[in-house]
Amino acid sequence: MAAKTIVVGNFKGGVGKTKVAVMASWELAYEFNKKVLLIDMDPQANATTLVARSSGISNIGATIFEGFNAGDLSNTIINVNENLDLIPAAVSFKNLPKFLYSKFSEDIQQITYLKQLLEPIKNKYDYIFIDVPPTISDYSDNAMMAADYVLIILQAQELSLEGAETYVSYLQFMADEYDADIQVVGVLPVLLRAGGRVDMSTVERAQDIFGTDNVYENYVKHLERLKAWDVTGIANQDQHDKKAHQVFINVVQEMLEKIDHFEGEGDLDE
Numbered sequence: 001m002a003a004k005t006i007v008v009g010n011f012k013g014g015v016g017k018t019k020v021a022v023m024a025s026w027e028l029a030y031e032f033n034k035k036v037l038l039i040d041m042d043p044q045a046n047a048t049t050l051v052a053r054s055s056g057i058s059n060i061g062a063t064i065f066e067g068f069n070a071g072d073l074s075n076t077i078i079n080v081n082e083n084l085d086l087i088p089a090a091v092s093f094k095n096l097p098k099f100l101y102s103k104f105s106e107d108i109q110q111i112t113y114l115k116q117l118l119e120p121i122k123n124k125y126d127y128i129f130i131d132v133p134p135t136i137s138d139y140s141d142n143a144m145m146a147a148d149y150v151l152i153i154l155q156a157q158e159l160s161l162e163g164a165e166t167y168v169s170y171l172q173f174m175a176d177e178y179d180a181d182i183q184v185v186g187v188l189p190v191l192l193r194a195g196g197r198v199d200m201s202t203v204e205r206a207q208d209i210f211g212t213d214n215v216y217e218n219y220v221k222h223l224e225r226l227k228a229w230d231v232t233g234i235a236n237q238d239q240h241d242k243k244a245h246q247v248f249i250n251v252v253q254e255m256l257e258k259i260d261h262f263e264g265e266g267d268l269d270e
């Protein structure tokens with residue numbers, strides 16, 4: 001069975017997208033024993049750096065842009081452990097728009113290239129996570145067209161739903177314009193600031209807009225340990241490490257229940 005492909009969405013910078021994409025992939029592989037591919041589509045390569053640092057990978061060979069050039073991603077795949085693979089990014093990927101425009105004349109071809117490249121490798125995985133930059137761009141378009149699901153990040157300490165709402169209206173645009181077929185697999189509240197309280201009015205507004213059931217009961221709390229892992233790599237030694245892992249184990253559990261629910265609905269139609 002082909003992998004379920006998930007993109008982490010929000011059109012705002014620095015809201016925790018990469019952290020969620022990496023940690024959800026990590027827990028799925030290490031704790032849930034699933035075959036996972038994490039695709040880094042951000043030329044800043046934050047996901048690549050974090051995974052490499054966490055697993056002692058010092059030499060990254062071919063990166064995603066070389067795979068795009070070759071029309072084949074298989075030589076870019078790094079085995080992180082027996083369950084987790086990574087397609088790394090590098091700054092070279094900043095040339096993606098130029099590359100797509102020179103290779104394809106139709107915009108539908110330009111935005112479905114990742115989807116096309118994933119076809120031959122999809123069967124090897126249970127889940128594929130895609131980490132994207134926070135822009136409406138060829139990066140996000142390609143991720144949207146390739147993905148089955150989007151996990152939307154809600155900044156639960158902000159008064160504004162801006163990044164999350166923009167994402168959903170753009171999703172609608174992509175569905176109307178290009179028949180994008182992507183299901184929202186929930187809205188995940190993330191707390192980035194220390195000591196800040198959850199703004200309940202923001203969560204309630206999110207529940208109104210996205211549906212009460214769609215806003216996750218589990219929040220990604222602000223944890224200093226998550227920031228520390230940017231420097232040390234992901235660890236699992238002391239109580240603080242375990243607490244940080246548990247946050248994402250809970251989030252993944254909730255996400256899997258939602259996916260089960262959607263897939264179950266699909267069965268009824270068949």
Ligand SMILES: Nc1ncnc2c1ncn2[C@@H]1O[C@H](COP(=O)(O)OP(=O)(O)OP(=O)(O)O)[C@@H](O)[C@H]1O
Pocket residue numbers: 012013014015016017018019020042046132133134190191192220221222223224226227230
């Ligand atoms: N729950 C958290 N608690 C504490 N720090 C966090 C948490 N989540 C993320 N961070 C930190 O916040 C910063 C931004 O997170 P991250 O890179 O995941 O955001 P992003 O949305 O991917 O950013 P960009 O838009 O630049 O891609 C990082 O330094 C990260 O370590």
Ligand SMILES: [Mg+2]
Pocket residue numbers: 017018019042046131132133
């Ligand atoms: Mg990021």
